[in-house]
Amino acid sequence: MKMRHTVLALTGAAVTALTGLFAVLQWDDATQVAPMVSAVIAVGSLGVTVWAALPGSRVRSRSDAPIRVARTGTARVGTGGTANTGVMGSAATVRRAEVEDTGEAEAGDGGDANTGVKEG
Template structure:
C-alpha cells in the first residue's frame, strides 16, 4: 500500500472517530462538530497532496541506432540522435552510431541526446 493510500485511509478513520466522539456530545454543537470533522479531513488531504504521487506513465526505453547525417543552416538546429523534453521523462535512452551533425554554417548540432 502506498504512502498516499495510507494517509487517505488514516484520514477517513480519523474523521469517523472524531465524528463518533463528537456525536456523543450535545446536539446543539452541530456547527462545532462539522467544523472539527472538516478540519481533520483538511489536514489529512493536505498531507496526502504533499506526498509524491506515482506516475501512471510506464517507463519507456528509447533507442536510436545508425542514424544518418544532419546539417543545420544559420540559426537552425540539427540532431542525428534524440531530441525531447526532460520533463516527465521515465525510462532509459540509448543512442549508438549516430550520424555526423554539422553546424558549420552557424547553427546548433548534436549527434547524441539533446534534452530541452
C-alpha cells in the first residue's frame, strides 16, 4: 500500500474511533477528552505541514527515476526553431535520460535539431 493510502486509511480509522468514543462517553467526560484530542491532532497536523513544506520532500522519490525515450517520430522545424525527438533538459534531467531508436530531427537555418540527449 502506498504511503498516501496508508495515511488516508489511518486518518479514517482515527476519525471513526473518535466518533465511537464520543458516542459512548457521557457529556462531561467527552468535554474533557475533546480538547486533549484536538491538541494532539493540531500538533500532528503542524508536524505534517512542516514536513510537506521541506524542500525536496516530495520530489526526492521521483528524482532518481530514469527518463526513457524510444521510437519517437520525426520532428522538423524552420528557421531559428528547435526540433527534438530525444531529451532536452537540465543537467539533472539529462543525467537520468535513456534514449533509444529516436526519429529524425531536422532544423532550418539557425535552428537546432536533437535526436539524442542534450543539456540546455
